Amino acid sequence: MLRLRGFRLDTISQVSGRVAGSGIIPNDALEMGGWIQRETQTVPDRLWRTLVADRGPNGKSAPPWYSRTCWECLQRTDRLGDLDIPDLKTNRGLASAH
Secondary structure: OOOOOOOOOOOOOOOOOOOOOOOEEOHHHHHHOOOOOOOOOOOOHHHHHHHOOOEOHHHOEOOOHHHHHHHHHHOOOOOOOOEEHHHHHOOHHHOOOO
16 A cells, blocks of 8 residues: 655546657647647647746756747657657658648
8 A cells, every 4th residue: 555645736637548659749648738730830838848847958947939849849740640759859850741
């Protein structure tokens, strides 16, 4: 039995049905964060701040331009709507947006 002391900060009400390894963020997880693919020019705060742990360089608060950078990355999801981070990091994912 696990016993804890403290207070309940929040409750997890939904989890992604797919587990993607190797740095791939599945579409259903992005949708849980409020992302509606290609229907908006902005990314919901709750999504981009979660993806960057709401932190910027040196552990300081995330700069506002991170939102736009996140939007640019989300334009390069694969045909299933998944975001392949290793692909983006090697620039292969930046060559063409669909």
